Amino acid sequence: MRIIRTVSALREALGRARSGGAASVGFVPTMGALHEGHLSLMRAAREENDLVVVSIFVNPKQFEEAADLAAYPRQERHDAELAASAGVDLIFAPDADELYPAGFATTVSVSGTIAETLEGAARGTGHFDGVATVVAKLLIAVMPENAYFGRKDAQQLVVVRRMVADLGLPVRIVGCPTEREPDGLALSSRNVRLDGEARARAAAIPRALALAESLVADGERSADVVGRAVAETLAESGVEPEYIALVDPVGFETVENIDQPVLCAVAARVGGVRLIDNTTLSVGGTTARGAGE
Amino acid sequence: MRIIRTVSALREALGRARSGGAASVGFVPTMGALHEGHLSLMRAAREENDLVVVSIFVNPKQFEEAADLAAYPRQERHDAELAASAGVDLIFAPDADELYPAGFATTVSVSGTIAETLEGAARGTGHFDGVATVVAKLLIAVMPENAYFGRKDAQQLVVVRRMVADLGLPVRIVGCPTEREPDGLALSSRNVRLDGEARARAAAIPRALALAESLVADGERSADVVGRAVAETLAESGVEPEYIALVDPVGFETVENIDQPVLCAVAARVGGVRLIDNTTLSVGGTTARGAGE
Structure with a gap:
């Protein structure tokens, strides 16, 4: 399993895999700190696709609170081992500068009730803009046939489906069941x-x-x-x-x-x-x- | 030369052309009412690519004034003849409902001076949002190697370049010289x-x-x-x-x-x-x- 840092190296690796016969790519975007919930997405991707790509990127644009962003757990080496155990082929783990270089000025935004209520209201209107922007960028970089999202983030899933349909990105968005602890607590x-x-x-x-x-x-x-x-x-x-x-x-x-x-x-x-x-x-x-x- | 109305039919035609050996697609987005300026873009695309796609779509989202939108000239049959004469292979001429179906809620927006001054100020902030959104959608639908824009719309060209770089769309944006009447008036x-x-x-x-x-x-x-x-x-x-x-x-x-x-x-x-x-x-x-x- 390879860890890739740049979009150009990712495209090269994907191009080689496609030339080599990989007809379908499954993609699981994550912010790292992987747990059984993420791994269940990766296993679903593994079952349905020739090549599985996982991104690990703690997206600064979807955090409205600096303290929340700073406290978000980061453990890349351990994450890579977990992903390998789930059969992942490629990890895409770019720096923030790779996805948002100096001068970056573009926002992908979903408007209306699905983006403005609940998490949109609680975390600030920039939250789903940040999600939609980074997911659009990642989908454009990976161009997968299938992308896997957890239903724990139900509203995120709806916003992503809307964005993907509206921009016409040629990817099937798959919602996967929430994984839970024995007492029912959703994995997070x-x-x-x-x-x-x-x-x-x-x-x-x-x-x-x-x-x-x-x-x-x-x-x-x-x-x-x-x-x-x-x-x-x-x-x-x-x-x-x-x-x-x-x-x-x-x-x-x-x-x-x-x-x-x-x-x-x-x-x-x-x-x-x-x-x-x-x-x-x-x-x-x-x-x-x-x-x- | 074919006129295509839907994204799915367009993708099918492009897929067949690529399978048949077309290694590069050149794309010229237009709002129709074609003149020598557009044709110069098409000829540039024809020289550099195996397949040339032109879109004709009067994009309602980039008009802030309903009267301006209504008055915009429409002449599809004549446009198709002109495009054919410039060597165009495919015309993509969708209805507004094909690109913006009911429930459409996504905007691609470029912020900052390049989008907010001059045309952005004169035509309203929605103008370049409309341009960025439709160009992103068209580029995602066509996925060309090269896309051609006139330098008469200098600010639009800069906004499009910014959006394409920021989203990481794998296309080269080509700016082409303004065509003029004998007395210098820019073609429009x-x-x-x-x-x-x-x-x-x-x-x-x-x-x-x-x-x-x-x-x-x-x-x-x-x-x-x-x-x-x-x-x-x-x-x-x-x-x-x-x-x-x-x-x-x-x-x-x-x-x-x-x-x-x-x-x-x-x-x-x-x-x-x-x-x-x-x-x-x-x-x-x-x-x-x-x-x-």
Whole structure:
């Protein structure tokens, strides 16, 4: 497995692989600090493609808080070993200057409810601009047939799908189920920053989402009732949410009645660490946290 | 020569051409109403590439004024004949719905002086967003080796170069000299809307730019003096400029002293028709209206 630092070297390697018969490239963009969630994306890519490329790039443009960017964990050597174990062929790990050289002035921006609510509102409007810009750049550099994203970042997945469709990038975007700890906590690179007490309290998030699922499974149709039950479950563990949202999973409009699949999304700071999670509440069907749609 | 309406049919045709041995694709994006200026771009593309693709699309996103969009000339059949005569292989002429279907929400935006001054200020900040977005989409659809733009739209060329470099689109952007009428008027699809009297007055624009060139050739180094001479030449013909700008041709910052190449750009409404033109003023070298750099 090779680690590549520049777009030109990446294109050269991909060109050689394609000439050598690689008919499909699968791409997994990451910010490193790899965990089982990322590895499940890489294994999905490995199954479906001749060549698997993973990018590791802590994208400064999608962090509105300098402290959050600085605290984001970095462990490239360990990440490379994990990626190799998942069958990855190429790691693309550019410096910030490679992707954003001096004079860089272009932004890819998705407007509307899907980009401006929830994470867009909580992290600042620049967050999804940063995501859309770097994902567009990475997709243009790799030109994969398939690209894999986790459903834990449900809103990011919707924004990326919109951007890819709108620009006409010839890639299939694949949403993959959220990987979880035994107590349900969604895997996240940020989890390593939770101390023991915060780690225990964080389990209230998947517990609250599971309660939402069971309420809907039992016939509850009021988004307000479900939202309040989620809030109470979080409150019992002293977890204060940034938002609890029940929205339609396509347009992210707030819903009142759960008569179509509804995305229930939560963001909360626990012990100073920002966590997000979601589940799709399906009426009359099975539901799975972060595995819907 | 084929006229193609959809991105998927275009990709199919390009895929077949590439499989059949076309190693390089040259692309000329236009808004139709083709004239000798466009044809010179097509001939340049024809010389350098195995396959030449021209797009004809009056891009609603780059018009801030509905009346200007409505008045823009449309003559597809005639355009197709002209393109065929210049050796074009494929015309891509999509409907607006093909490029901007319902729900379209993505903007490619270049920020800073190069996009916000002159045409960006005169036509509204949405103008270059519209240009950058449609050119990004067209380049992603065609994926040409070379794309050809006229230097008459000097600022558009700089904005496109910036966007292409920033997104890492693997295409060489070629700037081509401005084609002119015998009296110097830059060819433009808008010229057909000039009545006889306005047409005569419009020649003041290239005359003013030629005066700027000769002043600098004779040793004048003050941008203010040159700008005033341009203004006086326009005023003699009753042409009121929207702007007369002397800026550096890379960053579009206003200059005071002409000690490096300077772009002298003019916009004016003549008989209700908006015209632009420019020349690069070179110190101690040859100058050519719209042919510099």
